[in-house]
Amino acid sequence: MNLPPELKRIQEEIEGYARDYGLDFCETIFEILDFKQLNEVASFMGFPNRFPHWRFGMEYERLSKSYAYGLHKIYEMVINNDPCYAYLLQCNNYVDQKIVMAHVYGHGDFFKNNFWFSKTNRKMMDEMANHATKVRKYIDKYGYNEVEEFIDICLSIDDLIDRHAPFIERRGRKVASDLLDPEAEQTVKKIKSKDYMEEFINPPDFMELQQRKIEEDKLKKRGYPEAPEKDVVLFLIENAPLENWQREILELIREESYYFAPQGQTKIMNEGWATYWHSKIMTQRALRDSELIDYADHHSGTVATQPTRINPYKLGLELFKDIEDRWNRGKFGKEYEECDNIETKKSWDKDLGLGREKIFEVRKIYNDVTFIDTFMTEEFCEEQKLFVYKYSPEQEAYVISDRDFRKVKQQLLFSLTNFGQPFIFVKESNYENRGELYLYHRHEGIDLKVDYGKETLRNIQTIWTRPVYLETVVEGRGKIFKFDGEKHSERNL
Amino acid sequence: MALKIEQDHNRFRQIVRGKIKANLKKYISHEELIGRKGKDLISIPIPQIDIPTFRFAPRSQGGVGQGDGDSGTPIAVDEDEGSGEAGNLPGEHLLEVDITLEELAQILGEELELPKIEPKGHQKIQTEKDKYAAIHRSGPESLRHFKRTYKEALKRQITSGAYSLKNPLILPIREDKRYLSWKTKPTPECNGLIVYMMDVSGSMGDEQKEIVRIETFWIDTWLRSQYKGLVTRYIVHDATAKEVNEEMFYHIRESGGTMISSAYHFFNKMIDEEYDLGQWNIYGFHFSDGDNWSGGDTDKCISLLQKELLPKVNLFCYGQVESTYGSGEFIRELEDELDSAENLITSKIESKDDIYNSIKQFLGKGK
Numbered sequence: 001m002n003l004p005p006e007l008k009r010i011q012e013e014i015e016g017y018a019r020d021y022g023l024d025f026c027e028t029i030f031e032i033l034d035f036k037q038l039n040e041v042a043s044f045m046g047f048p049n050r051f052p053h054w055r056f057g058m059e060y061e062r063l064s065k066s067y068a069y070g071l072h073k074i075y076e077m078v079i080n081n082d083p084c085y086a087y088l089l090q091c092n093n094y095v096d097q098k099i100v101m102a103h104v105y106g107h108g109d110f111f112k113n114n115f116w117f118s119k120t121n122r123k124m125m126d127e128m129a130n131h132a133t134k135v136r137k138y139i140d141k142y143g144y145n146e147v148e149e150f151i152d153i154c155l156s157i158d159d160l161i162d163r164h165a166p167f168i169e170r171r172g173r174k175v176a177s178d179l180l181d182p183e184a185e186q187t188v189k190k191i192k193s194k195d196y197m198e199e200f201i202n203p204p205d206f207m208e209l210q211q212r213k214i215e216e217d218k219l220k221k222r223g224y225p226e227a228p229e230k231d232v233v234l235f236l237i238e239n240a241p242l243e244n245w246q247r248e249i250l251e252l253i254r255e256e257s258y259y260f261a262p263q264g265q266t267k268i269m270n271e272g273w274a275t276y277w278h279s280k281i282m283t284q285r286a287l288r289d290s291e292l293i294d295y296a297d298h299h300s301g302t303v304a305t306q307p308t309r310i311n312p313y314k315l316g317l318e319l320f321k322d323i324e325d326r327w328n329r330g331k332f333g334k335e336y337e338e339c340d341n342i343e344t345k346k347s348w349d350k351d352l353g354l355g356r357e358k359i360f361e362v363r364k365i366y367n368d369v370t371f372i373d374t375f376m377t378e379e380f381c382e383e384q385k386l387f388v389y390k391y392s393p394e395q396e397a398y399v400i401s402d403r404d405f406r407k408v409k410q411q412l413l414f415s416l417t418n419f420g421q422p423f424i425f426v427k428e429s430n431y432e433n434r435g436e437l438y439l440y441h442r443h444e445g446i447d448l449k450v451d452y453g454k455e456t457l458r459n460i461q462t463i464w465t466r467p468v469y470l471e472t473v474v475e476g477r478g479k480i481f482k483f484d485g486e487k488h489s490e491r492n493l
Numbered sequence: 494m495a496l497k498i499e500q501d502h503n504r505f506r507q508i509v510r511g512k513i514k515a516n517l518k519k520y521i522s523h524e525e526l527i528g529r530k531g532k533d534l535i536s537i538p539i540p541q542i543d544i545p546t547f548r549f550a551p552r553s554q555g556g557v558g559q560g561d562g563d564s565g566t567p568i569a570v571d572e573d574e575g576s577g578e579a580g581n582l583p584g585e586h587l588l589e590v591d592i593t594l595e596e597l598a599q600i601l602g603e604e605l606e607l608p609k610i611e612p613k614g615h616q617k618i619q620t621e622k623d624k625y626a627a628i629h630r631s632g633p634e635s636l637r638h639f640k641r642t643y644k645e646a647l648k649r650q651i652t653s654g655a656y657s658l659k660n661p662l663i664l665p666i667r668e669d670k671r672y673l674s675w676k677t678k679p680t681p682e683c684n685g686l687i688v689y690m691m692d693v694s695g696s697m698g699d700e701q702k703e704i705v706r707i708e709t710f711w712i713d714t715w716l717r718s719q720y721k722g723l724v725t726r727y728i729v730h731d732a733t734a735k736e737v738n739e740e741m742f743y744h745i746r747e748s749g750g751t752m753i754s755s756a757y758h759f760f761n762k763m764i765d766e767e768y769d770l771g772q773w774n775i776y777g778f779h780f781s782d783g784d785n786w787s788g789g790d791t792d793k794c795i796s797l798l799q800k801e802l803l804p805k806v807n808l809f810c811y812g813q814v815e816s817t818y819g820s821g822e823f824i825r826e827l828e829d830e831l832d833s834a835e836n837l838i839t840s841k842i843e844s845k846d847d848i849y850n851s852i853k854q855f856l857g858k859g860k
Contacts, residue, residue, distance in 0.1 A: 004652040040498040048497070057505030058542065060498045061590070148504075155544045307560040307568040314559070389568055390555040397567040401555070412557045422547050446549045455545035 025108030106274030272316015324355035598718030632672025692781035783821025
């Protein structure tokens with residue numbers, strides 16, 4: 001539904017403020033949805049059109065239920081697209097809508113300007129709809145269950161991509177015709193002959209030899225990746241014996257994965273930035289006296305903290321504010337770093353006024369990992385009361401284990417690296433010269449969830465069709481898991 | 494308005510149904526479900542339906558948090574521990590899903606291959622009723638729902654600013670129109686009476702009563718899905734019988750001897766006095782440990798069944814639960830004496846695991 005006149009007026013007002021502050025965003029289209037529609041869109045991860053799959057239905061059930069029980073409420077959704085789409089919840093009051101709009105313009109600016117989004121498809125709204133059409137077409141042709149089963153498998157590995165790949169030209173992408181064309185050279189070509197000459201023109205021994213050679217070649221062709229391949233999905237697309245429709249589906253799911261990747265890589269920054277701007281716009285410009293309490297209530301909910309989880313809105317907001325303050329007062333550089341008088345440091349003020357400029361620069365070139373790594377200081381960590389927690393078997397609970405700055409930073413960076421996912425590579429695709437696939441988990445101190453790992457291995461095997469291995473470490477011991485199509489096995493390294 | 498997500502949502506529900514069906518045996522032998530029963534819905538915990546991925550083991554991970562507290566301060570208990578089972582496998586997260594009792598009965602029927610119940614006599618006639626209960630966006634003009642259409646038009650005009658208080662003219666356009674729609678529902682025109690009888694003498698312990706409770710819950714769920722106006726009554730007995738309400742039925746504990754005939758007599762009197770046999774489909778379920786007072790009383794029971802009860806009821810089921818004092822003779826004697834009776838079913842329930850089969854025995858004939 002289009003915006004009613006009153007909201008339209010508010011939107012124009014907020015958009016004006018956002019532009020005054022120097023935010024730079026694509027045209028933003030707001031739509032009003034009731035909670036059912038909003039839950040629907042949220043289940044589809046923001047897009048009104050997705051390929052059919054039960055996982056979206058499961059998400060819908062979860063969202064509807066927690067909405068019904070009053071456990072949570074989605075205030076806003078915004079889609080990185082040109083034009084940018086944002087949804088407003090119908091039953092919200094005007095001050096909520098104002099906050100959401102201001103917040104959305106923050107996101108819009110971030111999407112448009114942050115470097116990590118520079119390669120994302122800005123016409124994803126259309127692309128997703130195309131994907132949906134494609135999948136529906138395959139469903140009509142091959143049947144619901146067949147397609148669904150395959151999508152289950154794809155979704156099980158869709159995070160095995162190389163998140164930095166869009167920026168690196170490693171090698172030319174193989175084109176479809178280079179890929180295994182399944183039927184072509186499976187059998188030796190015979191030379192045409194009359195019956196009685198057959199034996200001489202196509203001697204059986206020779207034919208057999210040739211046939212064997214072709215089969216050996218085929219195994220070899222599944223060749224090694226030259227270096228361990230992080231984009232496992234791409235590797236499978238190029239090398240696994242998939243049917244064309246399967247390859248298409250895997251490819252479109254990979255594309256969606258790459259589309260969502262930068263949002264995962266910049267969650268803290270993106271939310272921090274949007275929160276920074278809704279707070280600036282509201283408190284300096286848009287807020288009316290009568291709305292103050294509602295605003296404060298909403299905002300405090302947005303930045304509330306929990307002991308077990310980092311709130312990206314809060315952390316991002318505070319870090320941006322800290323950077324702005326430091327650059328305003330000149331609290332950076334050699335002179336400041338080398339000063340060892342705590343009092344001087346505290347009251348340091350060179351009155352540079354570079355803060356605003358600096359945070360705009362930060363939102364342009366950083367992602368969460370570099371953002372935290374570069375700007376999180378010991379003072380900040382202490383002020384924000386950050387700590388590391390661990391599972392304590394004695395207390396059968398998660399307990400605070402440390403407040404040391406370096407450890408907090410290390411743990412935080414670790415949890416953000418690779419989107420908090422394990423690093424998995426394709427190491428060999430002709431393992432033991434039998435065309436078997438060998439995957440490698442680069443263990444960095446944390447074990448994999450074994451039962452899930454095994455099931456995932458099974459899924460990859462379904463695609464690869466030959467046995468599949470995974471090398472990892474479990475409780476300090478090197479292990480190789482194998483699934484051969486029928487059963488799981490494992491051995492120590 | 495129809496949502497696109499509905500297709501996916503339905504598919505998900507279908508998967509859930511499959512899960513419930515696959516685990517039905519487990520659900521049947523656990524009392525847990527009964528406690529989750531609401532008015533129309535029942536909430537069932539099923540194993541998380543999830544797509545596997547390579548991910549980190551949650552416990553070895555730890556993380557960063559924010560807030561007050563010294564080293565060692567617990568901040569969260571481990572949810573994975575919930576199941577209380579030993580072993581090194583992490584407990585599975587459970588997903589709570591709501592399904593209607595009707596749906597549950599349907600699953601039960603499919604899984605146990607329970608036949609649809611054939612009501613007796615002339616009551617087989619079903620009436621079909623058209624019920625106008627749904628609102629659609631398209632339909633014939635004759636079924637246009639005036640009030641809804643008006644509301645939609647009003648809403649649209651207010652939001653688009655086309656409504657004015659001075660000239661409150663509402664003009665519905667095509668998108669505003671709402672139509673009534675109907676569903677044809679066959680409703681069996683028959684009435685069902687179920688009478689549950691339970692032996693509450695000293696030898697029936699809590700465990701036995703729990704078995705009875707679970708089994709009656711499932712029987713009730715099934716029969717309710719088959720009859721529209723189902724009446725349920727409860728009789729307990731030791732040496733004498735009396736009628737109680739549902740709550741009492743499960744919680745009462747008497748001691749004393751056992752005279753099963755008292756219950757059968759009471760049941761018979763109830764039928765004679767209150768129910769017209771032509772109108773009612775009557776079911777009797779009796780649970781006991783089978784330790785009857787005397788052979789004489791057992792004979793009395795058999796003759797009561799033979800002459801009075803069996804000709805009147807659709808089905809008479811006797812379930813014998815194993816008590817700590819061993820199992821009685823009653824079931825054997827019933828089987829010996831009334832072997833030819835078609836509508837008498839006996840079943841031995843030695844433990845909770847037998848409930849599944851027992852339900853199948855009782856209801857498998859479709860009487």
